Amino acid sequence: MVSKEEIENVAKLMRIELDDHIVHVDRVQKMIEYFDILDKASVESEEFDVQEKSITKLREDKYIPYDEKLIEALKNYKENYVRAPKMV
Amino acid sequence: MTKIGLEIHCQLTNLESKLFCSCKANYRGFEPNANICPVCIGLPGSLPRLNKKAVEKATMIAMSLNCNTPDKLAFFRKNYFYPDLPKNFQITQLNVYGEHSIGQNGTILVDDKEIRIRRIQLEEDPGRLIYEGISEKTQITLVDYNRAGTPLVEIVTEPDFENERQVRLFLNILSDLLDNLDVSNPSLEGAMRADGNISIEGGNKVEIKNVNSFHDLEKALHFEITRQESLISRDIPIEQETRHWDDKRKITVSARIKEGEEDYRYFLEGDIPWITIDSQTLNKLKADMPESISSKKERYITKQIPAQVAEVLSSDKFCSDLFELAHNESNAIVIANLITTDLMGLVDTDEKREKSKLTHQHLTDLANSIETKEITRTSAKTALQECVATGLPVSEIISTLDLGHISDESELNKIIDEIFIQEPNTVEQTKTNPETINYLIGKVMEKTKGKADPTLTLNIINKKLS
Amino acid sequence: MNLGISALRYVEEVKNGSFTIEEFISKTVEQIKKHDGKLHAYLSFDDHVIEQARNLDRKIANKEKIGSCFGMPISIKDNICVKGGKTTCASKMLENFVAPYDATVVLKLKSEDVIIIGKTNLDEFAMGISTEFSAYGTSHNPWNTDYVPGGSSGGSAVSVSAFECIASLGSDTGGSVRNPASFCSVVGFKPTYGLISRYGLISYANSIEQIGPLTRTVEDTAFFLNIISGFDPNDDTTIDNKNEDYLSNIDAGVEGKKIGIIKEMVGQGTDKEVVSATNNAIKKFEELGAKIEEISLDMIDYSVASYYTITSTEAGSNLARYDNLRYGYDFPLEGYEFNSYISKARKNFGPEVTRRMILGGFVPSAGYAGKYFLKALKVKKKLTDEINEAFKKIDFLIAPTVPVLPFKIGEKIDDPVALFLLDFNTVIANLTGKPAISVPFEISNGLPIGIQLIANSMQDKPLLQAAYALQNTVKLPEVPI
Ligand SMILES: [Zn+2]
Helix, strand or coil: CCCCHHHHHHHHHHHCCCCCCCHHHHHHHHHHHHHHHHHHCCCCCCCCCCCEEEEEEEEECCCCCCCCCCCHEEEEEEEEEEEEECCC | CCCEEEEEEECCCCCCHHHHHHHCCCCCCCCCCCCCCCCCCCCCCCCCCHHHHHHHHHHHHHHHHHCCCCCCCCCEEECCCCCCCCCCEEEECCCCCCCCCCEEEEEEECEEEEEEEEEEEECCCCCCEEEECCCCCCCEEEEHHHHHEEEEEEHHHHHHHCHHHHHHHHHHHHHHHHHHHHCCCCCCCCCCCEEEECCCCCCCCCCEEEECCCHHHHEEEEEEHHHHHHHHHHCCCCEEEEEEECCCCCCEEEECCCCCCCCCCCECCCCCCEECCCCHHHHHHHHHCCCCCHHHHHHHHHHCHHHHHHHHCCCCCHHHHHHHHCCCCCCHHHHHHHHHHHHHHHHHCCHHHHHHHCCCHHHHHHHHHHHHHCCHHHHHHHHHCCCCCCCHHHHHHHHHCCCEECCCCCHHHHHHHHHHHHHHHHHCCCCCCCCHHHHHHHHHHHHHCCEHHHHHHHHHHHHCCC | CCCCCHHHHHHHHHCCCCCCCHHHHHHHHHHHHHHHHHCCCCCECCCCCCHHHHHHHHHHHHCCCCCCCCCCCEEEECCCCCCCCCCCCCCHHHHECCCCCCCHHHHHHHHHHHHHHEEEECCCHCCCCCCCCCCCCCCCCCCCCEEECCCCCHHHHHHHHCCCCEEEEEEEECCCHHHHHEEEEEEEECCCCCEEEECCEEECCCCEEEEEEEEHHHHEEEHHHHEEECCCCCCCCCCCCCCCCCCCCCCCCCCCEEEEEHHHHHHCCCCCHHHHHHHHHHHHEEEHEEEEEEECCCHHHHHHHHHHHHHHHHHHHHHCCCCCCCCCCCCCCCCHHHHHHHHHHHHCHHHHHHHHHHHHHCCCCCCCCCCCCHHHHHHHHHHHHHHHHHHHHHHHEEEECCCCCEEEEECCCCCCCHHCCCCCHHHHHHHHCCCCCEEEEEEECEEEEEEEECCCCCCHHHHHHHHHHHHCCCCCCCCCC
């Protein structure tokens, strides 16, 4: 079974701080336990089901400026920039 | 033995639009965040729309590096959090479900050594971070997403380089090749970046990242080789790690990436179907490929152009394009010389090339004027300068600058008489040392600003001396 | 004036002047004022709907041409972008997000002159089947307000069934249109993957989800499909349907058609009322001249685990962009370093989304991908092969839409695996990309039961014809509000 520490570690990598461990960790553990049913599925094929599209149907290379000052609709700083916390 | 492998990132700067949206591919020159749309800024609900030409041009790169190109392309998500990455994942390519990247298993000859290309992939460039503030405490990070989504081709080599010199040669060949394919302008800042990995005898592989230019890569590799050799000599083991190039201090520093942090959870990008490339499209791309640099060089040599000149000419697309249009069977050598000895010095930067008003017609006309002895080779250089600056027709330049040959015998007689009076000693010396005639010819040229007909001048001098 | 009329009927009545658009819209707004306090179908409203109605009435009076929807009031699930208004996905994370563009489906509907009344409630980021995971409170089932309306497009189903609009657009990742349609006794349709553009639908599990209409009748679904389906240059996964007319020949019937019953879907774990309704539906089809046969799919027992593995993986990636830097809610970044800031900011995800994020980090991770994610993809592929094989012999599959009757609010929210299993009958269509529809069929002790039909890819039109035939075999009571 997947340990609670592993689950807590994944939460950290997914950048979510957990405070209610019963609501999160315990239930996630139950969910993963259910997924173990996949062990029983006999699937040998290495192939996956994928959609295909011909290169001829792709978007033509054309510059079309976006017609709005999109940055004004976003959180912005010093008018033109988006601000991020400091990187350490 | 030292083994070096490279990961080169090359922006397809010559495309019109970004990889997945219609914003401009060459983001330079915009106000911050003025070249963005819902797609490249990753707004909720937006979807990527793959650029056909990006796939075509990247495939051409793969073909010119002798790679296999697949009949189906797959795109993947590389998941990690970073403020320059609007979706917190990057759309890129991977070969986990078979070989479905733009190209794989290529080779290129560098100084007679075969360098193997492992893989070529098409991906999106992230935005740019700008750090403001002096100390770590006051520092703030500003993000400009104009670059986000710029089409990027990543070329991954096998660790086949043995020293920095081979790396430098390879990167030069590669930039000429990209320039020749008209996919990228390697001289634009940030258009080409390279990371490396390096291992020396007895040590583990070390990745070097965060290198912003080819020039820095050479310095970083040099630093790393020295560092690793020094460790080995003191019996200190070389750890397998990733190191960053510190541009300010010119050293590499450990990136200290913790175990488990670099799990990118790669999986197929469901918003982009697998792209099928039919043989018809592939054949058309092959047919549309510009002639390779080496084939150009061979062709130039058959026109009796010296190998050295042919080499220089063929590896510079701007110049070889001019040459192709300007030359014919009889003037090829003259034009090749005009370009490589005179023009290249006049237009040695992108800026100068952009400003240049010179056309291939100018070169043809100049070669003609030289052949018909209307002007001298020396005057041709002056005229060329004027063509670049003004773009006026060659005939007009010759007449306004008075560059025409002086082939009027009486005028030349007069000039030579004057020189004979000024240089009695030299005239005397010619009797014992015929070489000194050249000095007299030089004086005539000086006086006539290079316009004197050289053959006529020599005849007159000989006549006067005898 | 009857607010409960179908879309087709509405168009006829406006055309022949039975009422003006303004009259109908005003009465719809009144209906919402009267009932939505309790039902909570809507999260936000457009304040200018009366103005829009008047403009359209004026155009009609001036004999100007207007779009084929004639000002029909519709609602849109709040994970589909409508320009200028809030699109929250029922999440605190997006409480201030205003979309600067219209989803392709919204553009298409606007160009046919619908009036968008408002945005409807859902489980946060469409993860759930009851709307109980909405950050803004649960919606209530109009058939019995103590019960859940189903989900995740619960608000959409409630708005249609409680006459708070004529039709709605939802999204269906594993049954999110069909499940609430079944619980609220309306028609819910998930098309062939790629038939309707997803541009402007906020992604949860993009490789399998589709936008789909919720309507009063099967004909209405065909009517809306005609408007919103087809190739979209903004969505590389859309397919060209050559402007198929889904409404013509809708009464073609099912005579001679072969219908397969998936035996695993009427066995253990299915309520007896639901089994009985399904058997009745099968009987009706037989009376209409269809042939029934039982089929079995080997991979079906793994479908729910496969579904949740794939959807969590994609959600973990699709929701990574919510780092609160470019848009989101007020939360100053002073004093934080990047990772600690976004980890704190992302605490605004509700409990279910948080769990799915963790799952989505876990099942495709380097150490576990082989055991979970890649296995899930292989199950998906094999299941698709199996169902394709079945469709060589049969025309449609039949099953209850949901194995159980609508349940009480709060009844199942604490048992994650029990909630998973309620998707058993619906996820198969998403995993295999097939079109599927839920048709209202019975009311058992005042609670609705829907019957699901599934067809092969691009057989959306025959599927609607079969659904129409089934719909016409029953006359259901009016919603008791
Ligand atoms: Zn863009």
